[in-house]
Amino acid sequence: AAQPVKREAPKAPGPKEPGAVPGPQGPPSPGGLQQVKAEGIGEELILALIVKSEYNNEGNCKTALKKYCDGLNETDPNLQKVNEKVKGLCKDKEQEKKCKDLKGEVEKKVGEFKQELEGA
DSSP: OOOOOOOOOOOOOOTTSTTOOOOOOSSOOGGGOOOOOOTTSOHHHHHHHHHGGGGGOHHHHHHHHHHHHHHHHHHSTTOTTSOHHHHHHTSHHHHHHHHHHHHHHHHHHHHHHHHHHHHO
């Protein structure tokens, strides 16, 4: 009878091996949003990444954004280590307007991508 073959998962490269890529440092950020260089990313994209599918409902968007910002405030109470664009999204007065504008921005981008795909 055939013996089952024991297979091992390939080893991930260690920190001293060539081709090693350092992993994320510390606990995951609130909302699962990884640390990203946000300088080249528009504020509406950052907001969309934070609120995910809640972008199309203003109330749910505000709730998701508030939850994310509360998590940031627990980690960094004065938001000193937070990107300026993200910090701007966490200002209470800005959240309502940002969520209101987000749905239109996302739908506009979807339309642009759709046209690009149809033209390809």
